[in-house]
Amino acid sequence: MTELGLLARFVHLSASILIVGSAALVLLAGRSDRPTALAWESRVVALTRALIWLALGAGLAVLAHQTAILESSVVAALEPRALARVALETRFGHVWLVRQGLLLLLGVFVSLRLDVRRAVDWRAARGETAILGALALAALGAAGHSAAVEPSAAAAIAADVGHLLAAGVWAGALPALVLLLRAASREAGADARPYAVLTARRFSRAALILMTALLATGILITAVQVGSVGALLGTRYGRLLVLKLALVLAALAAAALGRRRLLPALGGEATTVGRPAMRRLAGSVAVEAACVLAILGVVTALGVSPPARHEQPDWPLSFRLAVGALGDTPDAWPFVLVGSQIAVLGVVVALCSPALRAARWPLLAGGGVLMLAGLVMALPPFATDAYPTTYQRPAVPYQAASVAAGAALYARDCAACHGPVGAGDGPAARAFSPAPPDLRAHHAALHTAGDLYWWITHGRRAMPAFGHLEPEQRWSLVNYLRALGAADAARRLGAVVEPERPRLVAPDFAFAVGPTPPRALRDYRGARVVLVVLYTLPGSRQRLAELAARYDLLVPLGVEVIAVPTDASPDAIKRLGREPRIFFPVVTDGAAEIVTTYSLFAAGPHAEFLVDRQGYLRALEAAPQGTERLLQNVQALNEEKVVVAPPAEHVH
């Protein structure tokens, strides 16, 4: 069933692309009155007609396959009601209806025995075929992975449509071009040879532009759907994309050979072109077309694979390249400098090679060797150990509840060696040489969350494995380690906001006030600056009164205050009593986790954390006096331009 569905999608896509390409090539070639050219043209039109009905039929099968997937039942593929529901009520269905409608219209149009002897009629008929085919192909972009891109689906769809159309005109034209070259290379086709040569030259020029467009849109789509090297090599989607790229390179090599070697042989007086040269060109284009067919197969598989950005990458190599790795090996600097210079020299030599005709190939080869040698010299210092989980996203978001859970696990299983706050100074640490590393320092920044997860799971050097912990627990430990690192960095954070320097992510948390449903710190993103106040009675009472008195000013300035009792009492509001009258949220549920997490950043009976609208921690203060500074900080945040995107839900 799956295989049949994939086959249907492959046939449907290939036919749709061939329709556009054939029509475009006929337009590109122009009208001719040579018998062989006319015969070729009517053959292409007949082929187009067949392709349209093929695309329509395969389209029906694709709808059936999609219905079977959506209803998760094979039988549904044959149930008219299920099919109608998918066609009428899903986005895929709407796009499918539009496309089938256009194809049907095109099929009827092409089937009319039109008289195209007049130039204007010829142009109108062939142009209409190209336009309707292109519309049907472009509509595919509106139902693919791009339609699900957040937040700029329109841009992603535009890139997809551009990619489809460029691919349609380039890839779809190749078989028709092969047919023409073949026809012209026959003894009887000599009359069409100049026409074929002209068409090949025009196509070659157009292909260059189309290739550039394909590459540009392809990179754009990859950036959106894959986004990282880890996802490119670590997911099915990414690996399929690499395979596609390899096939594209093969097609390009065939194309380059055709363009540089064979086309000039067809130069000069077009009438004198020999048959062998023509046949070789036809062969080279046929190789290109075969590559394209393979590419379309890969594209079909891509279309039904979840995009890499939604998948957990499984890194296949035992190393990765990271700029940060250089910090660990200062001795490697000379190698990096010399190696990179050699590589640059190699590139320059290779780029200059076309200018010196006589020594072109030796120079090109020499440049390539130099570049490789330079890279071999310069890159190893950047290599750092990597594991299958290196690029995986934590399964648990960076939230106070997870950090607090991680803190408890850490105290139980890790603190004996790594020390109470990760400095590597636990009571058992003296037994080890080298001592356990400082988990707070740059060390943590160099390694990904996935690296830490791997070490916790499998152990490292003297450290035992903790694979018996649940995956969520291990990710919580990673979140706690990230919070430790952030807390270390927070020591540089002052009481005054540094404009446009958001660096530290405020761990998200969930909280509830009385019986109201829980809210999250995240909910204030884009709307409010949040002042998180950890307070302890009775010491903090006066400060709370101060904030309560200015609350009517803070609200219109866009500030929310969230008060968190350090004793995490469910009766917190009652304990505050009738005076002062406090109207900002006082956390009665969820306070314990918030206190555990935020105390890492600033311990003490009272502490205030200013979180900007993007969710970054911008200022912290243990013993604030008055509200002047708070108001100034808020003013600074209100005036600043947004310089970074909101942090992701997970640590990296």
Next chain:
Amino acid sequence: MAVWKVVVLLDLALALGVGGGYLWWGRQVERLGRELVEARAAAAGPREYRAEGVVRAVLPEVGVIVITHEEISGYMPAMTMGFRAVSPKLYEAVQVGDAVRFSLGGTPPNLAITTIEKLGR
């Protein structure tokens, strides 16, 4: 008929079909929006809402109980807000920090607390 005329007519029909469909769609949306407004207006008149919350202040001198409440569906989102009470006795029934369930009655926007009871916790 000349082929180019057929093509022009075809494209024209296609454009008209798409444009007409788009306009029709837009008018449907407009009509639905109008109906929604009418339906909302028809809903005016005395209403009753129920919600849970926590008492933040009791101010009989200005006739207000301040409550941090959950979303009151169809009326207002979750927030901290002062409400009038229909009877002075209600001010004595609750204290700061009490988790409560309360009812609002009256004709919007003139709503007042009609009943308020402590939640057992």
